[in-house]
Amino acid sequence: MSDLKPYLAERCAFTDSLLDQLIPSADTAPATIHKAMRHSVFAGGKRLRPILCLAAAEACGGTKEAAGPAACAVECLHTYSLIHDDLPSMDNDDFRRGVPTCHKVFGDGIAVLAGDALQALAFELVVKTPATARHTAGDLVRELAVTAGSLHLVGGQVADLEGEGKKLPLEALRFIHENKTAALLTTSMKLGGMSANATPEQMQALHDFGMATGLAFQIIDDILDVTQTSEKLGKSAGKDLASEKSTYPALIGLDASRDEAHRLTQVAHDSLKVFGENGQRLRELADYLLSRDY
């Protein structure tokens, strides 16, 4: 994995430069909304979804240039979901990506609108993907729309809101993680594949890879929530594990959570067999998501 760090940096820079060209400049009227959109998009996200989109395209024999608009689309949709998730009526967070949240800087109204505008922009960008023999612009729009809607991102958020303060069963937590997190990672992969004229077999592999790494990613997030909070607060992990918040470690313990993340990463690796050597970068990315030393 020695050359993964420069690869990630290069893909991040590629995505940032494209986003900078595709999002209206901060002085485009009405300036406030474009400043707010740019505040959140350029706040220092890791660009995991665009990187997965570009890597999926290349595994299918495509190019990062053809996949670029779709990569930017998934980042815009992701940033919209973060802006809305941080609002006082949802998670009420003051900081995101190390900077004050959109509503803290621009107020709740503009933050709602910045999220709305980024979601609309995501659809405008995804249709810039050149059509291929197997996938039309309409297919890409449908893929993004289904993931953004009530069956996935919004549905996962509703289940999360309704589960607040309750100790959920594992299946309910898995539903939230699959829909809030894994669904958009999976769509990022599939849009990359569609830009590269992926075969039905390749699309299925990208789906399986996205769901497995997405769930592993969220389980690791849950684990870090427990271990890092415990370190930060100087209290024992056992205290957090006993808290009412539903997380994988709280429900099945830290060791079983780590085992499950490893098992899912193996599922992701297995799904890549169809790509042969071309799947190498995706194998490295699955291991990187599991290691989370970034």
Ligand code: GRG
């Ligand atoms: C539709 C309002 C609405 C919400 C949808 C996706 C979602 C539900 C909310 C986002 C909030 C959240 C904490 C989701 C879990 C997924 C996750 C770990 C997001 C953070 O992703 P990273 O680590 O973040 O890739 P960066 O900042 O690097 O992009």
